Amino acid sequence: MPATRNIGDVLLDVDGISISFGGVKALSDVSFDVREHEILAIIGPNGAGKSSMLNCINGFYHPQEGTITFKGKPRHQMQTHEAALQGIARTFQNIALFKGMSTLDNIMTGRNLKMKKNLFWQMLYFGPALKEELEHRAVVEEIIDFLEIEAIRKTPVGKLPYGLQKRVELGRALAAEPDLLLLDEPMAGMNIEEKQDMCRFILDVNDEFGTTIVLIEHDMSVVMDISDRVVVLDYGKKLAYGTPDEVRANQDVIDAYLGVAHE
Amino acid sequence: MFYREAGQFKTSYNKDQAVFPIIQDRWFIAAVIIGAYAVVPFAADEYWLQAVIIPFLILALAAIGLNLLTGYAGQVSLGTGAFMAVGAYACYKMTTNIPDLNVVVAFLISGVMAAAVGIVFGLPSLRIKGFYLAVATLAAQFFILWLFNKVGWFYNDNPSGTITAPPRELFGITITGPQATAEARYFVSLTFLVVGAIVAKNLVRGRIGRSWMAIRDMDIAAEIIGIRPLQTKLMAFAISSFYCGVAGALYIFVWLGSAETEAFDLLQVSFPILFMIIIGGLGSIMGSIMGAAFITLMPIFLTNFPPMIGIHLATDLQKHLEEIIFGGMIVAFLIVEPHGLARLWQIAKEKLRLWPFPY
Ligand SMILES: Nc1ncnc2c1ncn2[C@@H]1O[C@H](COP(=O)(O)OP(=O)(O)OP(=O)(O)O)[C@@H](O)[C@H]1O
Numbered sequence A: 001m002p003a004t005r006n007i008g009d010v011l012l013d014v015d016g017i018s019i020s021f022g023g024v025k026a027l028s029d030v031s032f033d034v035r036e037h038e039i040l041a042i043i044g045p046n047g048a049g050k051s052s053m054l055n056c057i058n059g060f061y062h063p064q065e066g067t068i069t070f071k072g073k074p075r076h077q078m079q080t081h082e083a084a085l086q087g088i089a090r091t092f093q094n095i096a097l098f099k100g101m102s103t104l105d106n107i108m109t110g111r112n113l114k115m116k117k118n119l120f121w122q123m124l125y126f127g128p129a130l131k132e133e134l135e136h137r138a139v140v141e142e143i144i145d146f147l148e149i150e151a152i153r154k155t156p157v158g159k160l161p162y163g164l165q166k167r168v169e170l171g172r173a174l175a176a177e178p179d180l181l182l183l184d185e186p187m188a189g190m191n192i193e194e195k196q197d198m199c200r201f202i203l204d205v206n207d208e209f210g211t212t213i214v215l216i217e218h219d220m221s222v223v224m225d226i227s228d229r230v231v232v233l234d235y236g237k238k239l240a241y242g243t244p245d246e247v248r249a250n251q252d253v254i255d256a257y258l259g260v261a262h263e
Numbered sequence B: 001m002f003y004r005e006a007g008q009f010k011t012s013y014n015k016d017q018a019v020f021p022i023i024q025d026r027w028f029i030a031a032v033i034i035g036a037y038a039v040v041p042f043a044a045d046e047y048w049l050q051a052v053i054i055p056f057l058i059l060a061l062a063a064i065g066l067n068l069l070t071g072y073a074g075q076v077s078l079g080t081g082a083f084m085a086v087g088a089y090a091c092y093k094m095t096t097n098i099p100d101l102n103v104v105v106a107f108l109i110s111g112v113m114a115a116a117v118g119i120v121f122g123l124p125s126l127r128i129k130g131f132y133l134a135v136a137t138l139a140a141q142f143f144i145l146w147l148f149n150k151v152g153w154f155y156n157d158n159p160s161g162t163i164t165a166p167p168r169e170l171f172g173i174t175i176t177g178p179q180a181t182a183e184a185r186y187f188v189s190l191t192f193l194v195v196g197a198i199v200a201k202n203l204v205r206g207r208i209g210r211s212w213m214a215i216r217d218m219d220i221a222a223e224i225i226g227i228r229p230l231q232t233k234l235m236a237f238a239i240s241s242f243y244c245g246v247a248g249a250l251y252i253f254v255w256l257g258s259a260e261t262e263a264f265d266l267l268q269v270s271f272p273i274l275f276m277i278i279i280g281g282l283g284s285i286m287g288s289i290m291g292a293a294f295i296t297l298m299p300i301f302l303t304n305f306p307p308m309i310g311i312h313l314a315t316d317l318q319k320h321l322e323e324i325i326f327g328g329m330i331v332a333f334l335i336v337e338p339h340g341l342a343r344l345w346q347i348a349k350e351k352l353r354l355w356p357f358p359y
């Protein structure tokens, strides 16, 4: 299945990234690249630096060494909100939804950057502002249909079960129509059925919209199934990097990670 | 029953997005507004208008302003009185120095001045949150009132230190100063509240409102979506202070007639308005109005109701009772129902909708 998609040029290039917090070296000299339309998985034991890597990619952490090149442009020190402008969206390991808002409003917020009507029109909620609101609402409704969450449209997300919250968070990220989608453990804490649904959504997003995806996942069967390439981190270092088969066959990985997991 | 949602299918996103998607709600609100214009001014006497209804309308406007900032954008402020004072003093300076200036325009410019001051005092909100921000806005409260008291220019070096609303007309009818009738002043306050409430509702159900709530609920996630925290918070401070500034100008010009800075005191204004939005409902425009009604009516109720059932309370006991009830309710609402009266009303409607046969 992945083979049928045409993987494009390098979209994101991560080169020699290091970051440490106090004495803890969360990442040391990690390099890899992500090509257009591919699904790349980052795996590794707890505390390996996976989430830190995503935080560097979307500008939330500033690496002390190394460069990140996105869409061919080397990135300088940037503020967090700029990543969204460049076309990067993400979900979080510990769901970061807007708890007081409904599913619909959460996903609508994902489209904020695309909405341009100024304060004046917003005050009137009429004419161009209403038209804009309805256009975006229509897109959001498509996402809601796609994720099969029609029934919880108006529910405050704080009241939803965990699995659905993860889905809404994916919806919010999709609403931005990102070029690069970062998913931090999208299936953590889900049962088999929910995991299958989530896998299907991720593959469909990748397939239908051509979105490039970097995801972190602990479930090895999932990783091996859906990703084109895999980066293995351990104690902040890159242990292996390649196709699922290559990684699976790598002795370091077997020793350090798979071995542990299978004990 | 009155509330029957079943059978009312929303056929378009536009209809679904309406403020009151249920038709009975729309009728109810329309009836309230028509009643407010056509019945209240003739049914209520001078005392009710002056002592209860006009201050309720003006405080409700300020409460909406504070709710935008605190309930929607999540930035706690104790500076409401100060922002209202900025509006009042700005309006006083403008109307006394430019006698030809239309007074409604003066009210609006007063709001803009308050917005500018609000932005300045909102700057710390980028760095500090919650309790610490509340303390910073408290500093605004004390500093601004001190300044207006200290510098004679603000009250035209008037020896009494008070500002007095000069008589000004709108459509040939005097609406400010001692000559203005209670009815005229009522219509002005009501119109400002109605327009202010509609505009606020429009803001909170669109892009800007969602960015405020996003910052309130999870600022890091909001930032990663591309919402700029400083801009968003400052806009909340500006718009909130605009509402407070206009309310402050109305407070002097169409209600009190003349006042000193004490009229905008922390305990006189800032806290009661905060209580209004807590009791009425954080993050609800309707709740702001309900809270304002509740807090202005409660003392009247305590004065009039016990004698009606034959209990005569001493004045000081009544005052204490009032404070105890407010205090108790605030604690209760904060713990049990942070969405306040607005939410209780919604629950009541839901019950009513199903009554007498729950599905
Ligand atoms: N903001 C931070 N401040 C201090 N230490 C941090 C910070 N972020 C990450 N770390 C540290 O960096 C190391 C890597 O953390 P990270 O969250 O990236 O791991 P992870 O691979 O995502 O682990 P998990 O599987 O548990 O999510 C950990 O030791 C963590 O304590």
Ligand SMILES: [Mg+2]
Binding pocket: A050, A051, A052, A093, A184
């Ligand atoms: Mg992690």
